[in-house]
Amino acid sequence: MSDKRIQVMIVDDSPLVRQVIAQALVRETGIEVMGTAADPLFAMDKLRRSWPDVIILDIEMTRMNGLSFLRKLMAERPTPVIICSSPAATGSETLMQALAAGAVSIINRPKFGLKGFLEDAANDIIAAIRAAARTRVALPGQPLATAHPAASTRLPTLERMTRNSADAILSAGNATVPRTADKVIAIGTSTGGTQALEAVLTRLPPTIAGIVIVQHMPEQFTAMFAERLNSLCTIEVREGRNNDRVMPGRALIAPGGRHMLLKRNGAQYYIEVLDGPLVNRHKPSVDVLFRSVARFAGGNAIGVIMTGMGDDGARGLKEMKDAGAATIAQDEASCVVFGMPREAIKLGAADRVLPLQQIPAALIEIFNRREV
Template identity: 75%
Template structure:
């Protein structure tokens, strides 16, 4: 982008919401509210005069609803869209559809207490706008056939150089030297990841190794996201529950607002779902998951870091790589936001850098090792 400010269009039928979001942006260097609109018809009039860099859009709108407007926009002139909706507070199938249609992120908006919301969420709104302005939208949702810094996950999972047999819970009478050949695939992603995960998971067979997944997503929303992917995929996809087994043909997605860790009991892998501090400003955190996979699965794992803003997961992927795991980073051309894969690549954490449409095949191949 040029040095001119990011031009933002706010579309919401509530005058108070338009005012509050505008105030959150006001005075922020490099961002400017281009216009506001009370409905999508007014918004199109504004956009015919001047096209925004980023659109902030409510779902529940009069006349043409926000979801229909989003689909129309993405089919005619793809533009980065941030959904700002109260539906995100409780979760909604409409928001799942919005992400599938191409929205780059979601900001939760309360039905009341908007001024307090401004104070709490202003930084999230600004960060979402800056990420959206860098995002590449309109990418296909499904692929064609064809000195070490302190690890941010330290508070939850202290570092160990190598897998210690004391880390593995062994059933009574079982040898401490017990090994397992079971494989695990760990995937971490953020902005643009809902579409990327759909592109990968819907191409995996039921024979694929068990998957553990972190997608940065609001609370009360991951269960519906998992349900949607489950309906589209041959494998089982669901929100992870504490002590769930990691099994071939099953993908466990970290619940919003909780960390997901891989653990091992004897020769079997399972997950731990737990609360804890934010790591890299996220909960769930990709770094937390990847560090646990490095410790408990080691060379039996494959790690994948995909599209997303920031650097969450880069250090964890490096630990997986150091532990002997195969590691993959999504390439820049197919990412909506290249931040997370770029940071992993800079650390030398990725064995391979692949376009989105080759990642599923690479995971299938890894399972044949």
């Protein structure tokens, strides 16, 4: 375990934001604020002297906006970046572009009551910093940068808290025998998943099985994320709505802030979207989706777990495998964060461990084989 502290730079044109976040981090063991900057140009001047492990970045700033700065960083020296900005001020589309440009996470802050929000959200910000320090980032098509040594530090208290399992939404039970030959692909991912999903879904043909997806993402972004993927893919991609049919050539992404389950009515698959408690600290939860797929699709399913922090989805993928599904985990070298796949592999939940670029071909091959 490394004793080196995570070096953080805060780039925000609000003195209040810089002050409150810095004060919260000063009290945190293992994290050090190496500098603050009121805009990206001041930040670049400081970066010439020393480089942080994690950057907290606002989007709307003077002289250079945060999105342009983020793209410059990722092109020159990929670094974990946490966006801390207001969707109301910035626009959800711009924040989506930040995720696509390589930001590892977004903290949504309000336009008003900012000081109280930042003080209340201090633990979440600290957890996001620790998670970011464990990520490896790069632009699409570039090799992943090596994580900082601080990535080996223990998870923060938040990560070790008692938490709900999938039982809170759907009790464990034996798989039912599907009265259909239709196949279902279930995908779960988190940090780094926006790029990983694009890499997979854009390479799938419109004849592929129906796809259900959980990507850990705030509720303001899933619909826009689905729209962006839909514009890039030959398959249909959209945010899932309650009772939507799961059908060939269609991918349904769980809406942020809601759980999504696969259900079956006779020979037809559909989704149920519902509220409920966090599961594995997430809503939607991959474990909830995977358990429902194991229950209602059984051996007709293919499960994929990709890049993400934590272990959400690992137990669910094992349930899918035990129910007869084919299962795939993304390999460590191609993951931004090798958390969720690693835990699934440790449980023996993955039939195959594959680089990201090989997953689309594997899905097509398994789908075609099971169609025979």
